[in-house]
Amino acid sequence: MTAEGALGLEFPQATDGAIALNNHMSARQHAWSRFWQAPERPGLAEYIAEQEGMALEFYSDFQALDRLDALAGQLAASGAAASRVALIRAQAASAAHRFAQARQHLTEARACGAETAPVARLVLGIDQACGAHLDEVLVQRRAIAAATNKVEDQIPLGALLADLGEYDEADAVYRRALSSYQDVSPFALAWVCFQLGVLWGETAPTGQSIRAMRWYERALAYLPCYVKARVHLSELYQACGRPVLARSLLLPALPSGDPEVAWRLGDVLNQLGESSEAEAMLATAQAGFEHLLAAHLLAFADHAAEFYAGSGNDAGKASALARINLANRPTRRARALVESTAHSDSRK
Amino acid sequence: MADHIDGPRSIGDPSIDLTDLFAFTSPENPARTVLAADVFPSAGVSAMFSNVVNHAIVVRRVSVAGLGDGAAFKADDAEIRFSCRFSTLEAAPDGSAPVQRGTLTCPDGQVVRFVVHDEAGAATPDGAVRVYAGLRSDPFNLPWLLGGGEMKPFANLLEHDNVLCIVVDFDTVHVLAPARGSLFGVIAETTPLPRPGSFVGHEPPRYDWIGKPEQTNMRLNTSAFPDAPDLRDLWNQQTPFAVAPDLRPLFHERLVDSLTVWDQRDGKRDWTDAAIKASANVFLDDFLLFDVAKPITDSSHFEIERSTLNGTAYQTGGGRTLDANCIDILLNWTVNRDQGPVLKGGAAGPTQPGMKRFPYLAPPNRQMQVVAETVDLPAPPDQVWALVGPFGGMWHPLIAKVVLTGTGTGQLRSIETVDGKQIIERLEAMDDALRSYRYGGVTGIQASDYTGTLSVSPSGAGCSVQWRVQYLADGQPDIIIKTIVSTLQKVGLGSLKKRFDAAK
Structure with a gap:
């Protein structure tokens, strides 16, 4: 069937996924090129913010978080309207799960006369992400x-x-x-x-x-470059005893730099009995998570907690990260993560 | 924008979004006519066409069916249709950028195969039809801020933008047979490709189409009626030359409302109610008019419609050239009915003017390259700025000598590097309070629009030094310039790291 x-x-x-990927990436780069030439151009920073959001979602390009912060900084330096700057800052903060900071920027945006629709849209997204x-x-x-x-x-x-x-x-x-x-x-x-x-x-x-x-x-048939879809599907393949298929799915996603790819690949390699390669891969994953946590703690606290509770093998750290995540966004899922990591910590 | 990002649906994938349509006499050969359609606003340098879309440029013979307040244009049923389709990407054997191929089906059924971005294009064996498809500089000039009821001249909002374009250039007599009537209407459309074996599905009959510029963004969508439904997607799904009769009153009403608002943008009324209704009728028949027996120039755009609405015989070939300032023309018509004062946008033309030779649209705009490095230092920002802030400062290990000429903004520094190269830079802005200066390149690095910024900002207990350089690669492979700039930055900032780490 x-x-x-x-x-x-x-x-x-x-449209074929390879064309769409090519078009999106080149349009994003060209938008940045235009931004450097005329940062204050109406709508351009907002367009770039959307494109960077797509890079985060589909390619797990976490440097997009840094680029979003840079976008907000450069827009502010260009003398753009304070309401625009505050909205872009809110978007950048929200993308990095700095929700309290994002709310502050939205308050600033309102005070500076920002249009109500984009403010309301961002508030809605933040409320949903925080379970509020x-x-x-x-x-x-x-x-x-x-x-x-x-x-x-x-x-x-x-x-x-x-x-x-x-x-x-x-x-x-x-x-x-x-x-x-x-x-x-x-x-x-x-x-x-x-x-x-x-x-x-x-x-x-x-x-x-x-x-x-x-x-x-x-x-993935629509968009072969979709890193998160590869990771999630590989987990299911691995769980149903198809590690070779899981490996073939993860290998092309490795250059994305998403530590979750290296983590799952490490697990798959362990299942395949390739323990030294698995160990190296898990070390790569750990280094990747540490790098991301140093730069954007709140954005990666939940995923890193899951890693350390599992193959990362540091239940104490997992529990601490899960609590940080819960304090930032008290959702049902965040509570469950705290409970599960606390449980595994207490078993140590 | 003529039709850029003209509906909520189009925003999802700009590769189906038709931005502009042009019709003009070939500057290369007056016996040929050029039709060009653009898609994908703000396309990146490696943009390709969608492989599941049919791109068509469709011409019908038109006759004038009424003058003045009864102005009307009647299109024939017979179509002259050029259709383009595109393949998925093919890997290049040498590992370079992938290739996309296209096919043009001509009105007589001949098929022309071509490679996307190949500036030479391809032609039918008899040379009657020639086609190019690929990335070019966006020929549109949008030199106004028109949102929220304002009408303010501004720099071209599409400066440095590129679009994907399809250019069809053909022997006018061979293809259009103007002896049977020389006035034509043209539209471009993007439609779904039929799926083999598909049931009747949900697909729209059409993604987008365009006739006259700004039908959707300026006339059907107007900020004066924020609560009015957005009709743009509904319009885009209409059949060109045959808008659904039951929907015509809806669109006509919106056009009347919108044209009434445009008329009063300058605070006065230049149009009677009857003339606005007549104008709405003409806009409702949304095709770009051109007459191949009369001259098509940069100023003839929309003259056929304007004269006909004014009750006189038109004098030019109308159409739309690449350099026609169609927004200025439209604003002068809709706002003050050409009765002055003349409304002039803030930019004289598009980023690059059209070319006199095939494929007529100028080559794509180069992409600004940015090379940036940052270093965090365990020292107060003022202390670091005291070292790196002076424009003639000697802190960089790769610099052997600096000679300053002049003072303040405009000051020149002639740098001699340790390997004997000379670079001259000009101070463009200095801000001691923000600990930042900006400079431009004069000579020494083969790049244009070369600008650098050095800034020191507080970071935690210390500071962060950022050095950013941007340029357009000019005459050398970009990688060479990037390597030179990046080396200067890395070595320079690295030396600061060593110096201030050691002093900690």
Whole structure:
């Protein structure tokens, strides 16, 4: 049975992933080039912020966080309006999970007369990420998704429904996003498919790994460069005894520098009995996490906690990082991470 | 922007977003006509076309069906259609950038195969039709800030931008047979490729299309009605030359409202209600008019419509050349009906003017290169600035000698490096309070627009020194310049690290 048949959906046609990747990366670079020539140009910094957000999501290009901070700094130095600068600073802080700082910048933006719509959009995202006022966030997410019917508004609604345990409704929202899609960009499609993989592979209590695999595979069919999809799918392959397949999935993602790739590859190599290579890979992962934590502690505290609770083999550190993450964003998932890392720490 | 990023859906993937359409007589050969359509606003230097989209330029013969407040243009049913499709990327055998191929299907069914970005293009065996597709400098000039009801001359908002363009250049008599009527309307559209074996799906019939510039962004979408529904996606899905009859009143009403607002942007009314309705009718039939029997010049854009609405016979070939300032032309028409004062944008033309030879659109703008290095030092910022802040300071180990000429902004420093090279730089700005200075390159490094910034900012208990250089590679492979600049930065900042770490 084809993936389409298995998932009960006819998938929209999209631009080949290699073309889309090439186009996105070169457009992003060219936007930076234009920014250096005229940083104050209306809309340009905002466009770059969106492009860097995509680099983070799809290529796990964590240097995008540094570039976002640089963008905000250079925009401020260019003499751009204070409200614009504050909004970009808020976006940069939010992307790096510095949510309290992001809220401060949004307060500044409001005080400087920023338009209400972008401020409200960022507040909504931060509230959702922090698990704050979720009932109100849900009402607003539903209203926005119904009004725009845009895929980028359906995805956060689906994610929120999933977090609230409304798995079937989340599934329906994601499927609706796919079936109503009338574009050719593979990015949004890959993103929805990835979210569906997460929903059925991780969020829903009774993991449906085959169903999740099909969604991750579909995400990668749209966008082979999607690092997170490779990582998540490799975990499922590994769990069902297909380490060779998992390795082949992870190797092309290694140059991304995402330590999670090295971590999972280390685990896969261990499963394949290649222990010295596995050890080296896990050391690479650890160095990568340490580097990221030094630069952006709040952005990587949760993933690093998971690493140290597992193959990173440092339960104390895992527990400390999980608590930092919980203090920053007291979500249900963050609480669960604190509990699980505390449990593994106490077993030491 | 003529049609740049003209709907919420287009923002998702700019490779389907048609930005501009041009129709003009070939400057290379007056017996040939050029049609050019641009997609992908702000494309990067390696941009390629979508492989699942059909790109078409469609021409129909048109006749004038009414003058003055009854102005109308009637398009024939017969189409003259050029269609382009593109492949997925092919790896280059030598490991260089991947290649994309395209095919042009001509109105007579001939197929021309070409390689994207190949400036020579490709032609039918008889040479009647020639095609180019690839990255070029965006020929559009948007020298106004028009949002939120304001109308302020500004620098070209698309300066340094590139677009993907499709240029079709053909023998006018052979393809258009103007003896049967020399007035034509042209549109460009992006549509989905049919999927083999697909059921009737959800795909839109059309992603985007364009006729006259600014139909969507300036006329159908107007900031004067923030609560009005966004009609742009609905418009983009209409069939060109045949807008759905049941939707025509909706679009007409929006055009009337919008044109009324534009008329009053200068605080006075130049249009009667009847004339605005007539103008809305003309805009509703959204195709770019051109007459191959009359001269098409940089100022003839929209003259056919304007004269017809004014109740007189048109004098020029209308069309749209690459250097036509179509926004100025449109604003003068819609805001004051060409009755003055003349509205002039803040830039005289696009980043690069059109070329006189195929493929007519100027080569892509080069990308600004940025090389930046930062070092964190365990020393107070003022102490470090005292060392590196003086423009003629001798702190860099690769610099043997510095000679200053003049003082203040404009001061020149002639640097002699330890290996005997000479570099001359000019001080452009000095800010002791912010501990930062900016300089420009005069000679010594083969790059244009070469600018450097050195700044010292507080960081924790110490400070951070950032040295950033940006330039356009000029005459040398970029890697050579990047290596020179990067070496200067790394060695210089590295020496500071050693000096201040040792002093700790």
